[in-house]
Amino acid sequence: MIKALAQHLSTTLPFLKEGRLLIAISGGVDSVVLTHALHALKYPIALAHCNFNLRGEESDADEAFVVALAESLGVEVFIQKFDTLGYAQTHKLSTQMAARALRYQWFNALCEQLHYDFVLTAHHADDNLETFLINLSRGTGIEGLSGIPQMNDFVVRPLLPFSRAQIETYAQENKLSWREDSSNASTKYLRNQLRHEVIPQLKGLNATFLQNFQKTQTYLQESESIIQDRVDExxxxxxxxxxxxxxxxxxxxxxxxxxxxxxxxxxxxxxxxxxxxxxxxxxxxxxxxxxxxxxxxxxxxxxxxxxxxNKANSVTSIIQIKEAQHSVETPLGRLLFEDVKNMGPSASNTIYIDKDLLKYPLSVRLWQKGDYFYPFGMQGKKKVSKYLKDEKLSLLEKERIFVLCSNNNIVWVVNRRTDDRYKVTQQTKQVLKIQLQYV
The missing domain is CATH 3.30.465.60 (Uridine Diphospho-n-acetylenolpyruvylglucosamine Reductase; domain 3)
Incomplete structure (x- = not known):
């Protein structure tokens, strides 16, 4: 298997040789084999182990095993303990989904803080088959049948072409030790039911079932690529x-x-x-x-x-702007305030107004029903709702219109139209330039 893995890595994942690699290791046979094989092939690896505190002393023993393995190989190891049940309850997730979320949040943080390039997981061909059957049983599109991706963002799965049997044979031939997760024997979870009850029967019907499945999945992946080309078109x-x-x-x-x-x-x-x-x-x-x-x-x-x-929260607060402020963050972007001697070119995001007509603090808020202003260049006032309708804005665009106000009077329908009452005239002594800098 080691020769096949080396060939697979060099032809399919050559970039791993030059990267800093973090192996997600549980202590089970799959991740132990991945660790030993990559160490034997002299890849630059470190280990990351999650203790989810779900199996008491057994979880702590897994952690101790991983630490000892790292020491024996002379590689760095990172350990993180989680209150998985508490996280699941707080975020209303299943235990499995909570563990997954915690795991990948931590991996991402390690990569960012310590400059690792990739996280390697030990998913293999049998995992892919299980995932296929789970998705099939729940109803899915072609992407759900195309299997676990070999690479997804910073996560890489080098063992996907190899079966569980190949991995276990490698472990036995090399006299490796590993930890058995007692929960894997339980048929409480759908994945374990498929692993222990359904898949053995499928393999019993055809000795080359797994290999044929891998071929089929390759065809599905190619078909998905063709479909995506058409969807893009x-x-x-x-x-x-x-x-x-x-x-x-x-x-x-x-x-x-x-x-x-x-x-x-x-x-x-x-x-x-x-x-x-x-x-x-x-x-x-x-x-x-x-x-x-x-x-x-x-x-x-x-x-x-x-x-x-979606916006993280509906914007209901009013942003106050003091005279001494030269910039302020808004949901639309950054508003910049600058005293200038003369007017420059105006644009939808840049206006010039008579500063002496303003009363501070200014405020920025979403427009409201009943708001009105005096559109620049027009006589008389106009409701903001009517102005937005005349501008033929969509419902969604209307929901995102903000106004800049002085003493409750609208100075600017931001990024749209200024109020004629605040325009620069020959009598203006102080010109204020206001610009919206997009985020």
Missing amino acids: VFNQVVDKISEDVIFFNIEKIQALSRPKAYLYHMLSPYGFTEWNDVVNLLTAQSGKQVLSKNYTLLKDRDCIMLSK
């Missing part, structure tokens, strides 16, 4: 524009596709959407209808569907 056809952080999908063009639901699935699933009937229903819904994922919002607005990232 359609994406460019149905997107009318991308404005800042909003994507505008043309409804008419989507409806003209042969399989609108399938295309929407492939275009929008990366954004966390799962309620596909609700998503498809947006095509014929009234304006204002929304569908939410964890981090994104889909909004129906007339002839388009708008995709935008």
Whole structure:
């Protein structure tokens, strides 16, 4: 196996040889074999072990084993203890999902702080088969059947082409020691049920079942690549524009596709959407209808569907600006204030006003129903709601309009229109330049 692994690494993952590598090691046979093999091949490795405190003395014994292994190989080891059950309860996660979240948060922190390039995990071909069956049983698209990726961001899985049997044979031939996780024998979890009850029967039906599965998965991955090429092509056809952080999908063009639901699935699933009937229903819904994922919002607005990232919290607070301040952070970007002698070129994000007309502190807030201002260049006042309607802003764009105020009077519909009452005239003695610097 060591020769096959060396060949796989040199042809498929050659960049690992020059990187600083952190091996995620549990103490089980898979991660122990990965550690020994890469050490034998003289790769620059260190070990990272998570003690999730889920199995009492057994968890502590796993930790001690990993520390002893690192010492015997002369490699650095990092240990982190977690209150996994407490984290799961606080974040309303299953124990398994909590452990996964904690594990990868820590790995990411180690890489950032200590400048490791990659985290290596010991997932192998049998893990891939189990994941395939789990996804199949729950219902999934082609990406769920394509298996565990060999590389995902900073995480690399060098043992994916190798079976559990090959790994165990390597361990036995090299007289390696490892730890057995007692929870792996339990059929409480679906993965263990598949591992101990279903997969052995499948392998019993065909001696080359695992190899045939790997071939099939390769075909699926290639098919997924072809599908993605087509989805990218359609994406460019149905997107009318991308404005800042909003994507505008043309409804008419989507409806003209042969399989609108399938295309929407492939275009929008990366954004966390799962309620596909609700998503498809947006095509014929009234304006204002929304569908939410964890981090994104889909909004129906007339002839388009708008995709935008959710704000962490609704902006309800008012930002105060003192006269001495030269800059202030807002949800739209940084507002810069500069005293100047003369007016320069104006733009949507740059205005010049008569400073002596201002009353401090100024404030920045979302526009509200009932707000009005005197649009620059016009006579008389106008409701902000009417102004935004006349500007043909979408519902989503309207929700993100802020106003700069002086003593409750609007000075600027930020990034849109100034108020005529604060314009620079021949009588102006102090000119204030205000500029929105985008984040």
